[in-house]
Amino acid sequence: MTGNIRVAGEQKQGLARAGQIYHDRDIRMRQLKAEGRKVLGYLDIYPVLEMLTALDLVPFGILGDIKEPISRADACLPTIVCPFLRSALDLGLKGRYDFLDGLVAAHTCEVGEKWAHIWRIYIDLPYIHYIDTPHTTHQSAREHLAVLLSDFQGTLESFTGAKLTPERLRRAIRMHNEQRALVRGLYDLRKPDPPLIAGTEVVQVLVALISLPVEEGNELLRQVIDEVKQRHDGPKKKPARLLLWGSVVDSTDLIAMIEDLEANVVMDDTFVGSRAYFSDVKLTDDPLEGLAEHYLVDIRNPRTFRETALDEANRKDYWADLESRHGYLKDYAREWNVNGVILQTLRYCDIQGYEVPGLKDYLEHIGLPCTYLEWNYSQAALSPLRTRVQAFLEVIG
Amino acid sequence: MTKVVIVDGEGLLRARVVSNTGAEHRRLANRVMEEALQQAGLPFDQVSYVVATGYGRINVPFADRQITELTCHAKGVASLFPAVRTALDIGGQDAKGLKIKNGVLEDFVMNDKCAAGTGRFIEVLAGTLGLKVDELAAVAAKSTQKLRITTTCTVFAQIEIVSRLSEGVPLEDVVAGVYDAIARRTVNMLKQLGVEPDVVFTGGVARNAGMVKAVRDNLCYDVFVPEDPLITGAMGAALLGKELVLKARAKGQPILRKERRLEEATFFSS
Structure with a gap:
């Protein structure tokens, strides 16, 4: 199986193929279903995809749709919770994900947990599993998660009737690690100035990745990397090279607004961005x-609490704590030659929002200018944000 | 409101026009500009540079450059108060906090998510009380115990004040409470930046004496208000345009201008 999509005899590859899947996310899933494969939807980055791949299940990342007004989900979830989760449930209720054979969710945040249980009530699927992922990095929490994954293995084996052997799982881990490396x-193609690939194109590729089986995603990545290295019509050089941090960015809209100004988004710390890919299993x-x-x-995400760093006298040390929690962003800024950071959180996203003051x-301490945007996961919200981003670019020169 | 300011090479005001924007704002910019040119006694081709700012900045087809209202406000305020470090601008649509250093915007914070904390909050609640906005300050001056409005939402605040009036809370205390509610919100927003003197208060709302008092009381700093607080953004835009022209001339560089048309914006103009 090549995984390439054929439409009316035309075989799209690389960025064009990523763009096609970005706009028509279920296209490959429906083909695979027709071939007899089972597709499991999952939310965010904590469902352990390696275990699905190992059992020949196809993982499909559930997202929202910034362009689709939320209507049906308002009958099931309060309006004062994460608009991304409301949107994702809304799409589920409207049948956008009617090809799914199952759902895997994990405890990312409180609303995410309720989201999974509400999905179970309203949308009946043959298989649903919820992983109650702990929120600390203590040894006992790690051991507990391993036990929870063993339970997950049990329900997957019952669902598929297949045995998840350590060897199958290791093979799947290698495939997912290959995807992370790719x-x-x-x-790395965003490191030159100008970057070889636009932030909007990266989002399209990453959304395509979570809409394909891992081996096809890896093939797509290889095609995109080769294509981008060879092309001569990449992004223009601009004064600002920005890092985008925060809540889910699952469409190109926000980055397109930023890149329409005098800035290139060259690095991110988000889902669907780098967070899931920057460390191996x-x-x-x-x-x-x-x-x-x-x-x-290993996954750096505000949803996981890390112990406060202590100074030599065993007292809490604010700056050491910030360094231990956010030091990797300094590395990103240096390696990607970033001169400004946009912190963005979706409205009511407490998990990311609590992280912002520190x-x-x-960022101020390490001399990196930043601005903070809280927004509403709607296209209408982007117009006032444009003023803020433009003003930030004027400030950093 | 749509505003036009024209300054000369010395930075002196040559024209100042303020006009209601209305729903047809895409059509308005050229008309207000024509009025300003008439006031200054200038033909359009004598204007060296045009900077457009504010929410409508992309709808000005004859502008050479768009600069945000945040940068423009900072410039305008600093031209009037060189020692300014913190500025609060409350308009009809949003509220802005500016941190200014050596006359240049250093940081900012904005409320543009809802009417609470903007001039619209005052207008709506004045309507609920059956008063004109101009009458509020005199009424509030008689207050002995301002009402503490607890709801943030403008619509719920309407319900709250009607309910409190029916309980017998005096009108003047309700009006003072309206001022206090908006001042508390905007001052708390400003504190995110760290308030340092001198503090300047601008925007249409700064023309309201009751609001100035409420901001002063909540901020615990004296606040300076420009004589004409409505045009600081437009003034800043004009001064930035002047600087761009003078800088280019000093360096012997060409002044980069757009092909300008003093005509209505259309959906096809950039």
């Missing part, structure tokens, strides 16, 4: 232990 390779004797370590400790302090 995404990092894609991000270690191949441990018991693969579940390596997976638990990765999803709980993160602003940290």
